[in-house]
Amino acid sequence: MRQMAHRAAARRFDVAMTNQTSAMATAKLNVGILAANELLHRGLDTVLSQVALVGAVAHCRHPAEVDRLLAAGDVDVLILAGPWTRPPALGRTRILMLLDEASAADPSAASLDADGFLFQQELTQESLSDAIRRVAAGETPMPGRLARHLISQVTAPGRGAVPARRLIDLTSREKSTLDLLYEGLSNKQIARRLGISEHGVKRLVASVLLKLDSPNRTSAVVTAIKAGLIDHTA
The missing domain is CATH 3.40.50.2300 (Response regulator)
Known part of the structure; x- marks a missing residue:
């Protein structure tokens, strides 16, 4: 019953997001x-x-x-x-x-x-x-060059060691979303890569930003690198 309630709530959210997007x-x-x-x-x-x-x-x-x-x-x-x-x-x-x-x-x-x-x-x-x-x-x-510069600020040699991994509890889907944000993908591109709707991506991105206490996607990536949540050396 609880799982059915969750699914119903998710459907209501998707309908609301569809109406908002249409508007x-x-x-x-x-x-x-x-x-x-x-x-x-x-x-x-x-x-x-x-x-x-x-x-x-x-x-x-x-x-x-x-x-x-x-x-x-x-x-x-x-x-x-x-x-x-x-x-x-x-x-x-x-x-x-x-x-x-x-x-x-x-x-x-x-x-x-x-x-x-x-x-x-x-x-x-x-x-x-x-x-x-x-x-x-x-x-x-x-712009790509700006994103690369901001990220390089926390990965460049001589800027000190990256802090130990913070205790940030991301789900596997949130972690995948974060990795794709690091690649600079848009919501539509992330949706295609994960095989979900753009509304689902918006929920995931919002959750990632909330957990990383970040105002936007780039700030979240920088925070994630500092926290050791992204392997930027790969």
């Missing part, structure tokens, strides 16, 4: 922009006007305007390309950080507090649309 596919996303560079700000506005999934666009010229915007709770994704201090709680708002040429040369400038990353040099209608969609869906879009 996301048709609903427009409200986007905010904070860019210190006026030329970049205007460029973003032009590109966003061509992105079908974007609804209202709020323009912020100062960090204080962002705080007021977020307090109103009307922003799904904030595109950040300037100095701003992330508050402890953002509600449903996701942060997409645009990295400049200096960050491309020194990726350590990127903060793991962001929910997704995109280099300004690679900014196109297609890349921005994909990044916004993935950030809104709870994924962490990130």
Whole structure:
């Protein structure tokens, strides 16, 4: 009986996630922009006007305007390309950080507090649309070179030994999910590799992030390497 109840609960969850995904596919996303560079700000506005999934666009010229915007709770994704201090709680708002040429040369400038990353040099209608969609869906879009740099920071020689394995109780399926996150796979790719639905992947990723006390996928991978949960030498 208990197993049947669990299955029924899982089916209800999948139905709810399907409805949520369908709603996301048709609903427009409200986007905010904070860019210190006026030329970049205007460029973003032009590109966003061509992105079908974007609804209202709020323009912020100062960090204080962002705080007021977020307090109103009307922003799904904030595109950040300037100095701003992330508050402890953002509600449903996701942060997409645009990295400049200096960050491309020194990726350590990127903060793991962001929910997704995109280099300004690679900014196109297609890349921005994909990044916004993935950030809104709870994924962490990130250029490959940035991900490799962040991971190398905890694996490079001379940075001290990796701490002993923390007592983090991951199920075998969660561990497989974590390994695929380390490979940089998206939810759809993980679903294909594990032979499960994307909704199932979302549940697994959420559980992994919770157990690793990490705000996003990249932070979870870094934490897992430090904890000895991923064999990065293989």
